[in-house]
Amino acid sequence: DLYVLVTTANNPDIMMPAFDDSAYYVIFFVAFLVICFFIYMNIILAVIYNNYRKHLKNEVRKTVFSKRQQLSKAFEILAIKSEGQKVITRSRFVQLMKLLDSKKNPAFINVMWIVLDCDGSDCLEKREFLKLADLLNVEVSEVVDRTTFIGHYLPSIYYSKPSRVLCRIVKHKLFQIFFDFLTLVNAVVIGISTSQSNWDDAAEWFFLSFFLLEILLKLYVLGFRRFFRRMWNLTGESSFP
Incomplete structure (x- = not known):
């Protein structure tokens, strides 16, 4: 029962009979729980973590060793002799990368080649090729x-x-808040305007001018691609009166 108490599954049922007999049993239970929670459980967790860490290290070593073995075999197949030593040429490396992933960006393949070709010899030795897995x-x-x-x-x-300075202003949050507020005011004006209102045309040109200015400023700062990628830019400007 005390072992189950460590999991608090029978807490406080197991304590009640002892408390009925004497209130001093609280000292025993408090000491027992403190020792179990802060010492015994920590020791168990430490042992579990230590075993897991050892197992993980072994798995990583096996994985790294297996990768290096496979890369060594691949090197022996792909390598050609040049000046008395086996190397992999740039063209073969590019072909290998395209076989692994036909959609891989040529620029990315070029970066990989530059990183692997440490000595700048325009060919990969075995020790350089083995870094490919990493x-x-x-x-x-x-x-x-x-x-x-x-x-x-x-x-x-x-x-x-x-x-x-203009770019910082347009990208600032207050710029967007201002035009959001203007959009709200525009919607209110549309709602309260009537056919007999004399100020409809003036309000229409007022809001149209401001929204057109917003579009032009955003196009200038963000460019066409970034502007049209934002859905709000496509829908937010449709509230012209």
Whole structure:
């Protein structure tokens, strides 16, 4: 029963008979629980973790050894003799990468080659080729060029100091909040306007001018691709009166 108490499954049922007999039994139960929770359970967890760590190390060693064995066999198949030693040429390496993944970006393959070819000999020795397994495990994210049309063709204008200030303003959260509020006001104006209202045309041109200005500023700062990828830019501007 005391062993079950360590799991608190029979707590406090097991304590009640002892408490009815004497209140001093609380000292025993408190000491027992403290020893079990903070010493005994920690020892058990330490033993379990230590065994798991040893098992994990062995599994990692086996995996690494197996990968190196397979890569060694692949090297012997792909390698050609050049100046008395076996090497893998760049063309064979590219073919191998395309066989592994036909959709792999050529730029990524080129980066892998540069990393593996440490000595810049334009061929891979066995020790260099064996690093391929570790390199394939590295996650690589492709960065998309976000340069806008104006930034690409007119960099002197786009990257000028006034333009950078304008970009910071447009990208600021308050800029979006302002035009969101303006959209809300526009919706209210549409709701309260009537056919007899004389200010409809003025309000229409007022909101149209501001929303058109927002579109032009966002196109300038974000570019066409980033602008049209944001769904709000496609739907938020449809509230013209």
